[in-house]
Amino acid sequence: MAKKNSVGSLKAKRYTMDVIVHTFLIIIAIIWISPFAYLVAHSFRGGGNTTMYYSKFFPETFTFKHYQDLFTDKGLLDFPQMFMNTLKIACISCVISTFFVLSVSFAMSRLKWKLRRPYMNMAMVITLFPGFMSMTATYFLLKAFFGLDEHPERIHMALVICYCSGAGTGFYVMKGYMDTIPKALDEAAYLDGATKWQTFIKITLPLCKPMIVYQVITSFMGPWCDFIFCKLICRGSQDYYTVSVGLWSMLDMDKIDKWYTRFCAGSVMVAIPISILFIITQKFYQEAMSGSVKG
Template identity: 45%
Template sequence: MLTVLSVLWLIPLFYLLVQSFRGEPGAWSPTFFPRTWTLDNYRRLFTETDFPRWYGNTLLIAVVSCAITTLFVLAVSYAFSRIRFPARKPLMNVMLILGMFPGFMSMSAVYFLLKILLPNNYQSHVSLIIVYSAGAALSYYIAKGFFDTVPKSLDEAARMDGASRALVFRRIILPLSKPIIIYTVLINFIAPWCDYIFVSYILSGVPDTGMYTVSLGMFRWLEREMVQQYFTTFCAAAVVVAVPITLLFMWLQKYYVQGVTGGAVKG
């Protein structure tokens, strides 16, 4: 039973893999396995398309926005978890409410703001990084849940010995927080690879298609006009994108599961 299910689950991914080696052109093939096997799609992908540039762009955006987001999330969640200040409850409530609006709703206004801030290159990677990381504080919830479970007595003991809050955070809490740091990094590193909605809004109009990220560029390949020509290239590109992400994910799976279950059960 389980074997059947797991095979069923992997079929689409397996299909993607074998199609990336298909020699026949076109979008549809009548058979699951290709008739002729070739590495041509990969060669084409790296030599004839913008894909290597998209890959670089996405990697850069992912690394920078992941770094900023992680710092923001850790800072905000630690402050909310440990420090009691008058504005704490109101701030948390405001952020709870902000989080309930569809994130995309404010996009048109963000676009205008970016146009004002970066008049010459608002359709750029900088814009995307800003969009991904500026709202980071809103997703403090899971990390705060984690900090809440770290015993407060640790902080208090260190504070008794004269350590400042900053020192406690850096030297005591952060070293204990490896699981949640890895979880936050993982989620935020993967997010730009998977995002389509914001990229399409910000980068769609850019004249140089080399500026795209992988998701936007590959999405274009499957549009009606391009799919006949590019389907197998898409599959090859998908493999190149998915393999590192999947491996990374599998490697850090433990932390992901901890984050998900921890966050979910506390609601």
């Protein structure tokens, strides 16, 4: 009797524990999701009120108008162009920095050279400083190299350089992954007469596939979401704005009353490419995060 009782109470205990944990998680989830829900809902807000203030959390009527305006009313801010600018910069930077990271990781993981360890430590120290600490210096360097004042068409190139040039120092995760690939595979390839480049391309890269996906996502999202460097380098050249700078200028005091709902619409649009990329690569992403491949 007593035994049964204790089992019952144990069950009840577990049950109440589950309830408490899940309620807690649900509350956290609601808090976490509500800003996004708000953003999406208000990007479809109907009625004439386009200002920041709205009396309810969810709008009462819905319309597609703000998206329409965002893409057709280009007199003041050309959102489609900004979107394409950002897409271009992000895609180019993504390819270049992924290649940089892979190359550096390969060199760190597979090649033996004298300064390898000191270099790794140095890279570690450098990456401890956030990139924007040197932004003023970066601005003057880019200005001196490219003459951005007189050649605004070089702004995008400057931004790509800005995002890619430091990418090589972010090799730590990738190197860790490459270390788990058995060296025997490389040695076999060398024995068959492969060069280092061939080993890199034909042996290491295919095995790194899941990790490359992770790298692609992070190197795409960096430039896609960056605001600080865009603002610093674009300055007043509106034709070269990226979405983050464009969205920010929609919240200008003169514009906010009219543009706030379009700002919401624009923010939703920004999330779309990242979401697509993430959905496509999700399968690989999970593989990459779930542990190493044992040879």
